[in-house]
Amino acid sequence: xxxxxxxxxxxxxxxxxxxxxxxDSIRNAVVKVSAFxxxxxxxxxxxxxxxxxxxxxxxxGEIIDIVIMVIEVLxxxxxxxxxxxxxxYIVSVFSVIQTTLILxxxxxxxxxxxxxxxxxxxxxxxxxxxxxxVIGSLICLYAVGYMKWYHKQHKNYKERKYFxxxxxxxxxxxxxxxxxxxxxxxxxxxxxxxxxxSYLLIGYTKTEEAKNNSFLALAINLGGGIAFAAAIVFxxxxxxxxxxxxxxxxxxxxxxxxxxxxLSVAALTKSAQFPFSSWLLGAMVAPTxxxxxxxxxTMVKAGVxxxxxxxxxxxxxxxxxxxxxxxxxxxxxxxxIAISQTDAKKIxxxxxxxxxxxxxxCASVGTQESIWAAILLxxxxxxxxxxxxxxVGSIEHQIGSRSVEDMDILLHVSRRLSLYMxxxxxxxxxxxxxxxxxxxxxxxxxxxxxxxxxxIVIAYGSAATLFYWTKWMGKLVxxxxxxxxxxxxxxxxxxxxxxxxxxxxxxxxxxFPLISKYALVPFLTDLxxxxxxxxxGTSDVKIMIVMLGMLLIIPIGFIPIYKxxxxxxxxxxxxxxxTGDNETxxxxxxxxxxxxxxxxxxxSYFGTKRFSFxxxxxxxxxxxxxxxxxxxxxxK
Amino acid sequence: MFTFILRIIGIIILAPLAGGMLTGMDRVITARMxxxxxxxxxxxxxxxxxxxxxxxxxxxLMHRFYVYIALIxxxxxxxxxxxxxxxxxxxxxxxLGSIFFVLGGxxxxxxxxxxxxxxxxxxxxxxxxxxxxxxxxxxxxxxSFFIKDIVSAQAPAILSLxxxxxxxxxxxxxxxxxxxxxxxxxHHGHQEIVQGITTEYSGRDLAVIExxxxxxxxxxxxxxxxxxxxxxxxxxxxxxxxxxxAYFLExxxxxxxxxxxxxxxxxxxxxxxxxxxxxxxxxxxxFR
Numbered sequence: 001x002x003x004x005x006x007x008x009x010x011x012x013x014x015x016x017x018x019x020x021x022x023x024d025s026i027r028n029a030v031v032k033v034s035a036f037x038x039x040x041x042x043x044x045x046x047x048x049x050x051x052x053x054x055x056x057x058x059x060x061g062e063i064i065d066i067v068i069m070v071i072e073v074l075x076x077x078x079x080x081x082x083x084x085x086x087x088x089y090i091v092s093v094f095s096v097i098q099t100t101l102i103l104x105x106x107x108x109x110x111x112x113x114x115x116x117x118x119x120x121x122x123x124x125x126x127x128x129x130x131x132x133x134v135i136g137s138l139i140c141l142y143a144v145g146y147m148k149w150y151h152k153q154h155k156n157y158k159e160r161k162y163f164x165x166x167x168x169x170x171x172x173x174x175x176x177x178x179x180x181x182x183x184x185x186x187x188x189x190x191x192x193x194x195x196x197x198s199y200l201l202i203g204y205t206k207t208e209e210a211k212n213n214s215f216l217a218l219a220i221n222l223g224g225g226i227a228f229a230a231a232i233v234f235x236x237x238x239x240x241x242x243x244x245x246x247x248x249x250x251x252x253x254x255x256x257x258x259x260x261x262x263l264s265v266a267a268l269t270k271s272a273q274f275p276f277s278s279w280l281l282g283a284m285v286a287p288t289x290x291x292x293x294x295x296x297x298t299m300v301k302a303g304v305x306x307x308x309x310x311x312x313x314x315x316x317x318x319x320x321x322x323x324x325x326x327x328x329x330x331x332x333x334x335x336x337i338a339i340s341q342t343d344a345k346k347i348x349x350x351x352x353x354x355x356x357x358x359x360x361x362c363a364s365v366g367t368q369e370s371i372w373a374a375i376l377l378x379x380x381x382x383x384x385x386x387x388x389x390x391x392v393g394s395i396e397h398q399i400g401s402r403s404v405e406d407m408d409i410l411l412h413v414s415r416r417l418s419l420y421m422x423x424x425x426x427x428x429x430x431x432x433x434x435x436x437x438x439x440x441x442x443x444x445x446x447x448x449x450x451x452x453x454x455x456i457v458i459a460y461g462s463a464a465t466l467f468y469w470t471k472w473m474g475k476l477v478x479x480x481x482x483x484x485x486x487x488x489x490x491x492x493x494x495x496x497x498x499x500x501x502x503x504x505x506x507x508x509x510x511x512f513p514l515i516s517k518y519a520l521v522p523f524l525t526d527l528x529x530x531x532x533x534x535x536x537g538t539s540d541v542k543i544m545i546v547m548l549g550m551l552l553i554i555p556i557g558f559i560p561i562y563k564x565x566x567x568x569x570x571x572x573x574x575x576x577x578x579t580g581d582n583e584t585x586x587x588x589x590x591x592x593x594x595x596x597x598x599x600x601x602x603x604s605y606f607g608t609k610r611f612s613f614x615x616x617x618x619x620x621x622x623x624x625x626x627x628x629x630x631x632x633x634x635x636k
Numbered sequence: 637m638f639t640f641i642l643r644i645i646g647i648i649i650l651a652p653l654a655g656g657m658l659t660g661m662d663r664v665i666t667a668r669m670x671x672x673x674x675x676x677x678x679x680x681x682x683x684x685x686x687x688x689x690x691x692x693x694x695x696x697l698m699h700r701f702y703v704y705i706a707l708i709x710x711x712x713x714x715x716x717x718x719x720x721x722x723x724x725x726x727x728x729x730x731x732l733g734s735i736f737f738v739l740g741g742x743x744x745x746x747x748x749x750x751x752x753x754x755x756x757x758x759x760x761x762x763x764x765x766x767x768x769x770x771x772x773x774x775x776x777x778x779x780s781f782f783i784k785d786i787v788s789a790q791a792p793a794i795l796s797l798x799x800x801x802x803x804x805x806x807x808x809x810x811x812x813x814x815x816x817x818x819x820x821x822x823h824h825g826h827q828e829i830v831q832g833i834t835t836e837y838s839g840r841d842l843a844v845i846e847x848x849x850x851x852x853x854x855x856x857x858x859x860x861x862x863x864x865x866x867x868x869x870x871x872x873x874x875x876x877x878x879x880x881x882a883y884f885l886e887x888x889x890x891x892x893x894x895x896x897x898x899x900x901x902x903x904x905x906x907x908x909x910x911x912x913x914x915x916x917x918x919x920x921x922x923f924r
Contacts, residue, residue, distance in 0.1 A: 431728035440724055447772055452917050455772055463764035470735050470757055474742030479696060540722050547729065554705055567692045572746035573835055595747060600754045
């Protein structure tokens, strides 16, 4: 019995058990233990196979195929009925199309195709498994604490914790399967399960909004699923293979690029790039742990994972250029739109979209350097974004709001939470933290491969990124006055995962040279057959580690000064009209008026309205051009 | 190793002296343009010395912390640049310093500082693309991000990057806090938001901000310098002349234009960056 089976099957078993346990405290215990076991299993698999990797086909592959087919039909039936019941016919139609397509292929075309390696575990898989396993299990642990108060704050939602927690584990199982499968039909199956899980999680609260958004997510992802199914059929019939590794090893040609394009479209829907981005923004209605899971460790990462896999076939090919363009549009526009948002979760969502866009650009540029950047972006983004989501979830609990404007009192409510939050944000955009390192290499890679558009886009996008994160950080450090301090319990189940995330953010920055040396360089060398080198020079790495050290040490040096400080504290300046409490000033008639400080959101400049329509139109046009070029056989 | 440390210490001490002298010259030239006698050249140093002796006054315990960190990172940037380090890394370190400065404005929780901070952030957003493109353009022209390689190239970078250089000159107005782009704080006492981001700072903290600005002046002019320096030692003379000329140009602009609204500041710099930077890079990519 292979430990990899345990990795896939254990979360599945956990999900089933959790679903049937209806006692709160027992279920919480089960979830905690399961999360711990998943993390341990992940680390075991990682330690076991990281060095040499493994590829094999399960002995009873045919039985698995049949089981998969049965489950696919059941899921399809469930979705078709759900679509009909809720009058979302498009969902039913999509589901019918892709299931028929796949069933027809499984029963006719697939005969005679031998799959040599259904499961491949290489360095990239190792990284993805580690992300999904570690971050995913931490999120599951967090969900225990989060759900304790969620239904107290939202009394109008029906309580279905057992369902929520079970789906989280199902999601992890599907994600493991997805990154481990090399057999495209299995990959497709896991792909569809993640779609199903995201639908179930988004619709958790069963409000009208949640229902609509969950069906939107379902429709878009099923649409991507059709492209995936079509790609499988095409590959199976034309190349007589069903292995992803075989497809990647092929030479670029007009025929090969057709399935590559279809798979890329599927990946773009999953990663919520323009014009498919609306579902991820709608997904915000779900409880925060599910957002964290969708945004960091699973779902959207599945999309970029597939693009990274396909990277050698993209590059300067027609499909590569199309995917790069879509990534550029998404990165730039979402970075700009994020400026105009006040809702913390919305900002995080737009930032996810933008970063995924960046990863898509890096992957589709397809040079060794750019893929190096793409994989590091995946790692750093997963850790930081998950930390931010979890923190925002707890902040909502503590201050009863998730508007950035209300977070100026956070320093009084919970100092630790503000610190975690600030570190998470620093991880997203500041030197010398992870995302910036990758962005830096990305810039170098784009210029080396003459992608001027991508270079320009990254310059503007980074400037916008800096604006929206810093003004949010500003709110967190602004130390506003609060008369009445609200205190809520900050559950250990919430704080422990957040704390571990914070440590991971910092560690990953210190550790990126190691990740690069032991994982990325061997992976890229294997993939391209040429020796890969670390794109950042050692002298720079040293300077950055010094910077990171300074950032960690300087604040400590400042603490004791306050204790014995004899500085005079005066009221803040309000043109001489401060009443003395720093909260009010004397107005024109001598009455006291409250001071309100708000951030800039520049809505007339960066509002959603101004951009979304045209961006969708442009990106649809880009995709159409792709379709025309491929059908016409001009692709190269 | 020992000489290297001496060099770093030299940079840390001499850079603000040079920056302070430049500021002093700026004040004399500005005064002459306005038909005044103006202060002595060393006036900025007298100002800072006086500020250092003043009683420390605060609005809260936290907000001065940020200006000190800002200073440390700006010094860090200066050292990276003047020892010939990686230009992009220097830009990132500088950005980090600027962000801490902005956070200081937020931390005082005062209306005027907050508006100043927002404006400062907006300015950063306006000039950041051009700064990044400058680094990238230099890499494109000389195949290295290291300033020591760029300044020992065969031909000066300006020959292949005239567009980028003009764009850089444009956004230097932001970096040097000169009108028309001195929205967040300015050296002349005539701003609608009092002293903007520095409103709540006094005494030693204000002195630190002033010194930070001296370092920043040196950093800004170093960016000009690398466009002109080549392997030939004589080029350094031209490069220094170019720096002084650029600084003089900024002083003229400072005196010739009124402060603009943020919309115009953002639009103009983004458009100029887009046009000059993009065109320059595209043309370069054809010759590569």
